[in-house]
Amino acid sequence: MTPKLNIDIANEIGNILTYEDAMSVIKNKTDDANFSKIQQIKTEAAVIKISNAVVLCDPDSVFINTGSPEDRQHVRDMSIQNGEEAKLAMDKHTIHYDLKDEQGRITDRTYYMANPDDEISSLAQRMTREEGFDYIKAKMKSVMKGRQMIVGFYNRGPIKSPASNPSIEVTSSCYVSHSADMLYRNTFSDFDSEVERAGHMYANIHSEGLNRAEDLPNARVLMDRSAQTTYSMFCTYAGNTLLMKKGNHRFSVDRAVYENRGTQLSEHMFITGIDGPNGRVTWFAGAAPSGCGKTTTAMAGTHFIGDDLAQMWIDENGSIRSINPEAGIFGIVEDVNREGDPGLMDLLRNPGTEVIWSNVLVDENKVPHWVGNGEECPEKGFNFQGEWQKGLKCDKGKDVPVSHPNARATLVSTALDNYSEKAEDPNGVETRVITYSGRDSNTMPPVWVARDFEEGVAIGANIVSAATATEVGASGVKRAPWANAPFIPGALSDYMDAQFKFFGNDKIAADKKPIMAGLNYFLTDEARGGSTKKLLGEKKDVKAWMAWLERRANGEVEAIETPIGFIPKYEDLKDLFANIIDKEYPEDLYKKQFSIYVDNIVSRIDMQNEAYGKEKNIPEALFKVLKTQKEGLTSLKERFGAIVTPDQLL
Numbered sequence: 001m002t003p004k005l006n007i008d009i010a011n012e013i014g015n016i017l018t019y020e021d022a023m024s025v026i027k028n029k030t031d032d033a034n035f036s037k038i039q040q041i042k043t044e045a046a047v048i049k050i051s052n053a054v055v056l057c058d059p060d061s062v063f064i065n066t067g068s069p070e071d072r073q074h075v076r077d078m079s080i081q082n083g084e085e086a087k088l089a090m091d092k093h094t095i096h097y098d099l100k101d102e103q104g105r106i107t108d109r110t111y112y113m114a115n116p117d118d119e120i121s122s123l124a125q126r127m128t129r130e131e132g133f134d135y136i137k138a139k140m141k142s143v144m145k146g147r148q149m150i151v152g153f154y155n156r157g158p159i160k161s162p163a164s165n166p167s168i169e170v171t172s173s174c175y176v177s178h179s180a181d182m183l184y185r186n187t188f189s190d191f192d193s194e195v196e197r198a199g200h201m202y203a204n205i206h207s208e209g210l211n212r213a214e215d216l217p218n219a220r221v222l223m224d225r226s227a228q229t230t231y232s233m234f235c236t237y238a239g240n241t242l243l244m245k246k247g248n249h250r251f252s253v254d255r256a257v258y259e260n261r262g263t264q265l266s267e268h269m270f271i272t273g274i275d276g277p278n279g280r281v282t283w284f285a286g287a288a289p290s291g292c293g294k295t296t297t298a299m300a301g302t303h304f305i306g307d308d309l310a311q312m313w314i315d316e317n318g319s320i321r322s323i324n325p326e327a328g329i330f331g332i333v334e335d336v337n338r339e340g341d342p343g344l345m346d347l348l349r350n351p352g353t354e355v356i357w358s359n360v361l362v363d364e365n366k367v368p369h370w371v372g373n374g375e376e377c378p379e380k381g382f383n384f385q386g387e388w389q390k391g392l393k394c395d396k397g398k399d400v401p402v403s404h405p406n407a408r409a410t411l412v413s414t415a416l417d418n419y420s421e422k423a424e425d426p427n428g429v430e431t432r433v434i435t436y437s438g439r440d441s442n443t444m445p446p447v448w449v450a451r452d453f454e455e456g457v458a459i460g461a462n463i464v465s466a467a468t469a470t471e472v473g474a475s476g477v478k479r480a481p482w483a484n485a486p487f488i489p490g491a492l493s494d495y496m497d498a499q500f501k502f503f504g505n506d507k508i509a510a511d512k513k514p515i516m517a518g519l520n521y522f523l524t525d526e527a528r529g530g531s532t533k534k535l536l537g538e539k540k541d542v543k544a545w546m547a548w549l550e551r552r553a554n555g556e557v558e559a560i561e562t563p564i565g566f567i568p569k570y571e572d573l574k575d576l577f578a579n580i581i582d583k584e585y586p587e588d589l590y591k592k593q594f595s596i597y598v599d600n601i602v603s604r605i606d607m608q609n610e611a612y613g614k615e616k617n618i619p620e621a622l623f624k625v626l627k628t629q630k631e632g633l634t635s636l637k638e639r640f641g642a643i644v645t646p647d648q649l650l
Helices: 008-014 019-027 032-038 042-057 067-081 129-139 174-183 188-198 214-218 246-259 296-301 344-351 451-463 490-504 539-553 571-580 587-594 596-614 622-639
Strands: 061-065 093-096 108-114 126-128 148-156 165-172 204-205 221-222 231-235 264-267 267-274 282-288 304-305 310-314 322-323 327-330 356-358 380-382 386-389 408-412 429-437 447-449 464-466 476-481 515-519 559-562 566-567
Touching: 008 042, 008 129, 008 214, 008 380, 008 587, 019 042, 032 061, 042 129, 042 148, 042 188, 042 204, 042 380, 067 093, 067 174, 108 129, 126 129, 126 447, 129 231, 148 174, 148 188, 148 296, 165 188, 165 246, 174 327, 174 356, 174 408, 188 304, 188 566, 214 380, 221 246, 231 282, 246 264, 246 451, 264 490, 267 296, 267 310, 267 322, 267 429, 267 539, 282 296, 282 539, 296 304, 296 344, 296 539, 304 566, 429 451, 429 539, 451 490, 451 515, 451 622, 476 596, 515 539, 566 571, 571 587
Parallel strands: 061 148, 093 356, 108 126, 108 221, 165 204, 204 231, 282 429, 429 515
Antiparallel strands: 148 165, 221 231, 264 310, 267 282, 267 304, 310 322, 322 429, 327 408, 356 408, 380 386, 447 515, 447 566, 464 476, 559 566
């Protein structure tokens, strides 16, 4: 269950408990214009929370960002003036650099503040509420001295959507506030009505402090699930500071698991629409760990809604509906190029689109460059670690890349050529395909479909992925359940039970049940008998995999049944490659990609059985699926050997 509220830490430290006292505190820190703005907010809990943040952080002044053109421009101008961003050659393009050792999520310093009896995910870190209270009181006291506090009122999702969540972002960073205005909906004028509709709000308090490398060991992201408040200090990377993103996503996961189990989900998923025959649009939602292709997959759709997060629910007509809590992209740019991402490249290289770049190389002409952009690399410039030139080595003797592997570009979704206006529909989109993927170099085929919803839930539960640069210090290959594991606050068994109850809900109409599938376009040549580490295929091939899933969801293609689910037939893929991406698809490549490498898959099953076997109360349905799959694979190996081709399966 969601932890019960013991004390609200910010309110306890600030000790401002009434609306009248709160307004008095804020008035002392605002000019007439900004005090007039805050007087328009009638949600007492919001005003009290802000006032206690003022008492705790002690800024010199408070700016209320209403999302008006004037307020947004003030934030942009101040970010340039205080050095958090710098202008680039192209109009509306700026560059932001995080600290050298803070280029991703600081998972080692991210904690849930918990009471002794609170259940916390085995994949997360906890500290006691008392420790959290003391740390916040000590480290955030007067942390905004000499700075301006910026307060914004946002919605995580379209106005009036049943799955949207109102949220406050309090920060001393103009870069964070600027990013918030691009990635979320500033809903100052609708905030009170949205809180009344939702019955709750999220709050976030952040300060980068003096933004010095020596303060980074003290950086923390501390989450109070009971008060739905996140605290962040001494860091600037958006994944640690733009707390409406992954911080509030965690609270939404809690709400789905403990308050709306079986009827709602909060997922780390893209949402996109794929065109089918005769003008049909089929909507997809798909999970992948950060840095594993969610943006690329989302952009492969012809109707883009989101590339990172999804709120899902079952409506009264029995369909699964999805909305994107965000309104922009905070996307990794490594390997974004004309070949794989032509639409995105147009926005990044042509004037007209506002872009915040982070941790890329900027050359002497103030033009950004990044690894894998398919363009000529400059000889020198300035990047995430300082002055750079070709051949520069790090202290470990390795080449310093042009850009950090987690370098990003932030832009609004409406700039995209394939942006769908459905993104602002409070009713969301009817979702018929659910996908799960990770950086799997040697095990699963490029695409396969679960035979039933239980096997589908198991695909999500069993994601395994190579670590990416999105987490500081991460390395190796690890389990990544639903690509959502870092953001599951409670027991993993509760989250899994919510998945089984949602996709097995009798309220989902028979003709609206989604197909659940695995995607994997990280298979390597080496893993299929070759001699290189190159991928078996190209990024753009995902369009063909998704086109096949679109046809499968609408009952238009047959498939080959295997112990892990259904895989495509060669002739169907050959036609889709030719018609969708104008590319030949050789049968020998199909055979390499879709042969079942039994030992590799069985090894992964054994790993999952062992890991989940150590957890409490994992639903038995998962172990049943794994047992059935292993028995089927063992039987195949007895008949055909360790490598089973699609022809043998037929």
